[in-house]
Amino acid sequence: MVSPTIDLVIEFALMLAIGAAMAILFLFISHLLAPKSKNPNKDQPYECGVVPESDARAPMNVHYYLVAVLFVLFDLEAVFIYPWAISLRELGTSALVEMFVFIVILLVGYFYAWKKGVFEWE
């Protein structure tokens, strides 16, 4: 086709379009076939038959946010490791030692989070 980069864009755009088209088609057929009967009782949130008392968007346990922050840190670490991993054969032992220093520094943070009880759920 044209050039390697543009080819990739075309290929991924095509797959994206097929996926989106399939989802839209299903919902469109459903829109044509499905019955529509409005009723304010149907539009209430489902809480096992009890009338909902308050809005669902209440403050949540802070643990979820701690896990998310740790995820961002460790996932960034993983992304740093990827280019090192694919060129390890050419770089040899010196790169190995450098990466071990990097991982050890991050493991210190990991054990700090462990001791702080981020991974303990009650």
Add this chain to the structure above:
Amino acid sequence: MNDAIAQLIFLIIKAALMSILVVTLVAFIIYFERKFAGFFQGRVGPTYLGPAGAFQSFGDIFKLLSKEDIIPAEADKRVFKLAPYVMFIPAFLVMAVLPFGPVGGTPNLFGYRFDYVIANFDSGLVLLLAMGGIAVYGVVLAGWSSNNKFSLLGGLRAGAQMISYELAMGFAVVGVMVMAGSMNMVKIVEGQSGNFWDWYWAPQLVGGIIFFIASLAELNRTPFDLAEAEQELVAGYLTEYSGMRWGLFMFAEYVNLVVVSGIVSTLYFGGWHAPFTVLDFIPGPVWLLIKIMIMVFIYMWVRWTIFRYRYNQLMSMGWKVLLPLSIANLAVTAIVIAIVG
């Protein structure tokens, strides 16, 4: 006809065939899952529609299509409608990087070169992990936009669970990258040429097992289906969804099951390679399909055999066991590769 147009035609054929094949496969996998569930639990499973109930999934799809689509009055309507697409579409992008036969080389079809992959992408493995990350958005957005306490809890649980296990998954695949020296799925499969003991499952046994466990959590399947634990959360983030919108979530779940089985086969079980080099006369796509079906069966087997974990067990397993193990696996692989070469 010049080569560019031929490649474009091939691309359209490949993309259409791949999507149709996976979607048809999904319909039968849903039937197999129900049949296996029946077998494991001493029941018969679906029997009425078609021979031995084989058309059950098509009946289900028509039922879902003709069901009313209810959007709660308090819901964030745009996000509520967007969430099923966010779950559904990434699986199709992952399909693009899965090779199902040899790539490159001499012209092999009507004088043109036919590559058995949709996108020969150098960072295929990163794309795959990124799409896993986007699926988390689908779950969290669905849970948040429903404005229902069960949905919100299910969405948050699923989000925390999926990102925790994605970490272990991300570190486990580094072992494969070090072995293959590439992030391109095509090169990873080429690195596994030979008999079945040359595949990466043998040197990457620990990494493979971690990847498999993490993929169970990514797929939200039992034993890690905390997001829709029906005894405590009704249906988790799916509580407010009905009709075909709910159907799209279920559909996406099974498309993801097929795609993840394909990824596990490609990374650890030789992709389209035959288990013995003497069997190379059977084309690659057949082998990949057989491997995908075996992996799908293993996922079903696990689902109907092991019961659900408690949430604190799940999180401590992800963070305290799988993450250190995957880093240790990476370290051992890197030492062996750097010293032996």
